[in-house]
Amino acid sequence: MSGSLRKKTGAVVTWLLTFILMLIICLPGLWVVLTAFRPNGEVLAKPPIWIPQNPNLDNFAKIFGLGANQVAIPVSSYFMNSLIIALTSTAIALLIGMSGGYAFARYRFKFKNGMFLGMMLSRTVPGIALSLPIFMIWSRLGLIDTKMGLIIVYVALNIPFTIWLIDGFFRQIPKEMSEAAQVDGCTRWQAFWKIEFPLAKSGIASAGIFAFLTSWNEYALASNLTRSTDSKTLPVGLMDFTAQFTIDWAGMSAMAVIIIVPALILTFLVQKHLIAGLTFGGVKG
């Protein structure tokens, strides 16, 4: 009797704790989302208005340049830039990562451990430390303010982690499967595409989501290597809302929603692969 009562209290405490934690996790983001739908006067109101009194889409219309009071911020071109840069760099990083990860998982070769450690260490260089020399070299090469310039940088940023994860996934797949396929007359290349790639697909997808999020959210390098609407990305565009002493909180919140939503949708779509992906990719070396 007392045992089942204790079990029940335990369950209630667990749920209560979880609820509070989830609230803390969600509340700051939720506040920003709510603000995106408020008129500016309500944002600055004292005493605060907790629940939006007349929620509307004015802030979104404003930053997209529709409606009466416009903010001259080219959100649509930032969005396109971000999308092109993040998708392209993710695709390239995955191709390079698959090729490298396959090499680490399936072959024995000289300098293997050294190369692996070197690749990992290349990721320890903070982006901000890298931004100074890259800026100087990119300006010589004419890569400043181009999408290509950022894509190259993001591919390099994502390679180490991508290789590491994908290496882990290929290790999960028994070597014998592709060997059997080769005995049956497949070339190594065909064996890869028909056997190993489909099996590692969900793992590669979770490596892809990490690469996409890194590129989509990166700011320090993008802010140094971009100048105009040719290449500015959404995180850099966020800065357009700050004047010397004031910040347009409502407009910025609307922009924040625009940045978050694609990331949210994508993560939601692959989230069931994510945990499995991390279990295998990360720990089994």
Added chain:
Amino acid sequence: MATKPPWFWQREKYTPYLLLLPAVLTLLFVVLVPLLFSFYTSFTGYRLIRPESLWEWVGLRNYRRIFADGDFWSAFGKTIIFLTIALNVEFLLGLGIALLINKITWGQRTLRTIMMFPMMFSPILVGYQFKFVFNDNIGILNNALQSLGLSDGAIPWLVDKYLANFSIIFAEVWMSTSVFAILLLAGLFAMPRDPLEAAKVDGCNPWQVFRHITLPFLMPFVFIAMTIRSLDVARAYDIVDVMTGGGPAGRTELLWTLIARTGYDNARMGQANAMAYISILLSIAFTYYFFTKLLAARQYMGGAE
């Protein structure tokens, strides 16, 4: 008819090198060459506004100045403290969340998705979000405290020396705890059931089970998370830069904000690159430390792998 001997890149022996070539080339071009270049400029008096100063060799002057520079060492110390506090708090909270969610059987998928919510935020966005939340005038936190009658004035969260550091660490922890939580949850899912059952049969209490079975099994996952996080430490730059810009009066200055200020605002690239080198050594030290811990933890687990 004799078949033509394969080209050297078609030989099996060279395949792994060929497969790794794109990765190596990209990293050489984007990481190593810029690093060598910045290593060179750290020995020059290079200033952005005077391009010819790139050839002005000053030997170890930049490094000597750094060693005598109180601001640099104060930022260095604050960075270490910041990292230590943030990593430990993130680990403890992440562990708590993972254990809680692991216990819950109903609605777990939804909770997992909610838990990962902050991971999707751009660090710069996290910076603005918390600049907004901690705003002394219109911020939700001060408004809430005042509405609840817990405080009657505006608390200067981002201006006071201690509160500003607290606010920044809070933002960093909010953003990154889910990385720990998700990795530890993955660890809990991968855990074999038998040792747990056996321990319960032997009469271990829940704390003993946790201390002697669950925790040792999770340690490799902890170190993986620590390694990943210490690889990503530079992301804290965005948050600090946005929330306080290193202020008030340098009280929240970390290495990366100091380097950016020296390099771009004061245009002293040579000096900034010298600082960057020292900060890279710090990052490498953190990563190497956690990597050796990871290998040791794997060794300890032995057959469990």
